[in-house]
Amino acid sequence: MADQHANISTTVQNDDERSEPLLVVEDFAVRFHTRRGLVRAVDGVSFELHKGKTLGIVGESGCGKTVLSRSIMGLLHDPKVERSGRVLFEGRDVTHLGRRQGRSIRGTEMAMVFQDPMTSLNPVMKVGRQLTEGMKAHLGLTPTQRVESAVRLLRSVGIPSPERRMEQYPFELSGGMRQRVTIAIAMACNPKLLLADEPTTALDVTIQAQILNLLDVEKRDRNMGMILVTHDLGVVAGRTEEIVVMYAGQIVERAPTAELFNAIRHPYTEALLRSIPKLDEPSGTPLAAIGGRPPALHAIPPGCRFAPRCPYAQRRCFEDAPPLTSDASVSAAHTFACWYPVGVEIRPTGGPAVEPAVGPSAGTSARPTVEAVAR
Amino acid sequence: MNFQPLGSRPDPLLSVRDLTVEFGTKDGQTVHAVSGISFDVAMGETLGLVGESGCGKSTTSRAVMQLPPPTAGSVVFDGRELTSLSSLELRKTRTQLQMIFQDPVSSLNPRRSVEDIIAEPLATWSRGTPKERKAKVYELMEAVGLDGTVVGKRRRREFSGGQCQRISIARALALEPRMLICDEAVSALDVSVQAQILNLLQEMKQRFDLTVIFVAHDLAVVKRVSDRVAVMYLGKICEIAPADLLYAAPRHHYTAALLASIPQPDPTIRPGDVPVLSGEPPSPTDPPTGCRFRTRCPRAEDRCAAEVPELTEHSPGHLVACHFPLESSVAVDVLRRQTDADVLRL
Numbered sequence: 001m002a003d004q005h006a007n008i009s010t011t012v013q014n015d016d017e018r019s020e021p022l023l024v025v026e027d028f029a030v031r032f033h034t035r036r037g038l039v040r041a042v043d044g045v046s047f048e049l050h051k052g053k054t055l056g057i058v059g060e061s062g063c064g065k066t067v068l069s070r071s072i073m074g075l076l077h078d079p080k081v082e083r084s085g086r087v088l089f090e091g092r093d094v095t096h097l098g099r100r101q102g103r104s105i106r107g108t109e110m111a112m113v114f115q116d117p118m119t120s121l122n123p124v125m126k127v128g129r130q131l132t133e134g135m136k137a138h139l140g141l142t143p144t145q146r147v148e149s150a151v152r153l154l155r156s157v158g159i160p161s162p163e164r165r166m167e168q169y170p171f172e173l174s175g176g177m178r179q180r181v182t183i184a185i186a187m188a189c190n191p192k193l194l195l196a197d198e199p200t201t202a203l204d205v206t207i208q209a210q211i212l213n214l215l216d217v218e219k220r221d222r223n224m225g226m227i228l229v230t231h232d233l234g235v236v237a238g239r240t241e242e243i244v245v246m247y248a249g250q251i252v253e254r255a256p257t258a259e260l261f262n263a264i265r266h267p268y269t270e271a272l273l274r275s276i277p278k279l280d281e282p283s284g285t286p287l288a289a290i291g292g293r294p295p296a297l298h299a300i301p302p303g304c305r306f307a308p309r310c311p312y313a314q315r316r317c318f319e320d321a322p323p324l325t326s327d328a329s330v331s332a333a334h335t336f337a338c339w340y341p342v343g344v345e346i347r348p349t350g351g352p353a354v355e356p357a358v359g360p361s362a363g364t365s366a367r368p369t370v371e372a373v374a375r
Numbered sequence: 376m377n378f379q380p381l382g383s384r385p386d387p388l389l390s391v392r393d394l395t396v397e398f399g400t401k402d403g404q405t406v407h408a409v410s411g412i413s414f415d416v417a418m419g420e421t422l423g424l425v426g427e428s429g430c431g432k433s434t435t436s437r438a439v440m441q442l443p444p445p446t447a448g449s450v451v452f453d454g455r456e457l458t459s460l461s462s463l464e465l466r467k468t469r470t471q472l473q474m475i476f477q478d479p480v481s482s483l484n485p486r487r488s489v490e491d492i493i494a495e496p497l498a499t500w501s502r503g504t505p506k507e508r509k510a511k512v513y514e515l516m517e518a519v520g521l522d523g524t525v526v527g528k529r530r531r532r533e534f535s536g537g538q539c540q541r542i543s544i545a546r547a548l549a550l551e552p553r554m555l556i557c558d559e560a561v562s563a564l565d566v567s568v569q570a571q572i573l574n575l576l577q578e579m580k581q582r583f584d585l586t587v588i589f590v591a592h593d594l595a596v597v598k599r600v601s602d603r604v605a606v607m608y609l610g611k612i613c614e615i616a617p618a619d620l621l622y623a624a625p626r627h628h629y630t631a632a633l634l635a636s637i638p639q640p641d642p643t644i645r646p647g648d649v650p651v652l653s654g655e656p657p658s659p660t661d662p663p664t665g666c667r668f669r670t671r672c673p674r675a676e677d678r679c680a681a682e683v684p685e686l687t688e689h690s691p692g693h694l695v696a697c698h699f700p701l702e703s704s705v706a707v708d709v710l711r712r713q714t715d716a717d718v719l720r721l
Contacts, residue, residue, distance in 0.1 A: 177655070275567045278595060289571040
């Protein structure tokens with residue numbers, strides 16, 4: 001068992017050494033100045049992504065996943081938005097690139113697919129023109145070449161009779177077809193990085209499966225890096241190499257996909273997985289709901305942000321914010337921010353990497369009970 | 376035509392027969408939203424109604440409420456034919472038949488306090504004195520997990536989506552209805568909050584002896600709360616069965632495809648292993664002849680285009696509308712295992 005874990009972590013490290021990452025996000029933070037005060041939408045997030053890999057960013061509404069992906073894409077330019085940390089794309093710092101300077105990268109080398117295809121497409125412009133617009137600005141093709149390439153793209157994303165679709169408006173297409181069009185637009189300039197923000201949330205399940213498969217094929221064929229942002233752990237389980245779980249603006253757990261599902265360490269990830277109704281459980285089984293709701297981002301409590309809802313929380317959790325750490329004896333690639341991670345008691349006796357509870361009141365057990373939950 | 380349809384329930388609280396809902400469009404076409412469906416809901420039962428957008432599940436639930444009344448067919452609730460009631464009689468009956476909607480925020484009046492919102496149905500029907508009504512409102516708030524003394528005077532903007540849904544549930548329960556229709560009641564909520572509301576609905580069902588129709592697109596959610604599940608496709612019911620049986624051994628090709636498309640939180644299932652349904656549902660203005668699913672069905676033959684498959688009972692309580700239903704391999708497996716066990720025991 002321990003050997004297996006060691007293998008996983010070394011392959012991950014080898015991968016890291018082999019090539020320079022496509023995207024590096026370092027201690028990145030996005031804050032909004034609002035009437036209610038400073039909203040810390042994204043707070044000290046770090047990760048990297050390699051070519052040809054998919055990273056899943058998972059969390060519930062308000063966890064900062066959308067703000068994160070949009071600000072990587074440079075879509076939040078406003079004097080009221082404050083940014084810190086770094087975003088490196090192919091080694092180039094793109095954190096503070098303005099609209100004008102960013103244009104050579106955004107929309108061409110980095111592209112984005114949004115949740116709602118009806119609002120991300122222009123309702124009064126024909127599909128064909130929306131597709132060729134980007135090519136005109138970035139690729140310098142002749143009009144005939146642009147149309148040819150647009151038809152080819154529409155066919156490649158599985159749209160029947162593409163020539164006819166070029167002349168239609170978005171309202172004439174179904175939701176699934178519209179999302180295929182937005183994917184075709186994102187692919188128009190051959191991006192190296194694709195950010196997909198809840199690309200299938202607005203679609204029916206059978207269509208969702210089609211679109212997710214399409215994104216997978218496009219990623220493989222073009223050797224793109226892909227960030228799949230979603231609230232659904234089911235969507236990322238089979239389609240990503242690595243998963244980042246966010247809560248209240250921060251990463252609470254990050255691990256290679258298989259490892260995450262094998263050995264969840266953060267209580268929030270555990271609770272999230274438990275609250276999903278699963279098909280193989282008999283009907284009528286009550287769900288393990290997480291009580292309460294996430295903290296307001298303009299009034300973040302001290303300590304661990306999940307503590308008020310955490311069944312394992314102790315006094316320390318309400319006082320000190322836990323840093324992202326890994327359990328070196330198990331896997332260096334699996335990091336989590338928790339003082340009392342899940343599954344501690346089954347860890348081999350290699351000495352705890354996470355120090356045990358403070359104070360005599362916390363007792364000797366590393367996995368505390370509900371006693372200390374203060375509401 | 377007055378035979379007892381297969382799969383009818385012993386003492387139905389609600390009995391729907393040949394329900395048809397059609398709408399005219401501006402360009403003179405007809406949208407066949409629901410086409411002649413029949414089902415019963417037994418007292419105390421939860422019937423799940425699933426399907427993708429446009430399958431007619433919401434239209435069905437609204438037609439039951441007579442919002443608007445159906446184009447044809449009958450809806451019998453507690454022995455009364457709702458389609459022929461006078462509007463006053465209908466209003467009276469509807470106090471027994473309440474609905475919860477998808478968007479918890481827009482279904483609450485932004486200008487009124489929570490207390491007023493929950494008290495409104497009581498005031499409309501002059502139930503009790505103002506004092507009694509207030510006591511009832513606090514009791515309801517307590518039942519759905521809200522502290523009335525803290526939140527009673529607040530307005531909807533001060534609540535999260537999950538809390539707004541709790542308020543909607545309290546309002547729906549104010550008149551002590553016998554039946555609750557939940558139309559995508561948890562679809563707009565985050566998973567952790569969704570779990571809270573699902574558990575709350577189950578609890579309320581027990582506490583207030585409710586009969587429930589639970590409409591949703593999420594099959595896993597529906598399985599959780601339902602005793603029986605009906606799967607709809609393009610205005611028709613393809614399959615009805617007890618929840619566990621339907622999920623373990625679907626007989627209709629659409630149900631099987633729908634189940635296979637759900638992404639599971641399990642990294643060992645690679646997306647490539649799962650067969651994906653191709654194409655999209657046809658337009659309800661011009662549904663296909665014969666079986667409506669045949670244009671996407673992997674098993675379709677000429678007969679499927681010529682002949683409409685009737686909903687027939689394949690095993691007790693399991694009704695399927697398909698000319699070539701799937702072998703229930705799982706059910707067979709279960710049976711085989713039982714037989715093996717019997718053999719071993721002998």
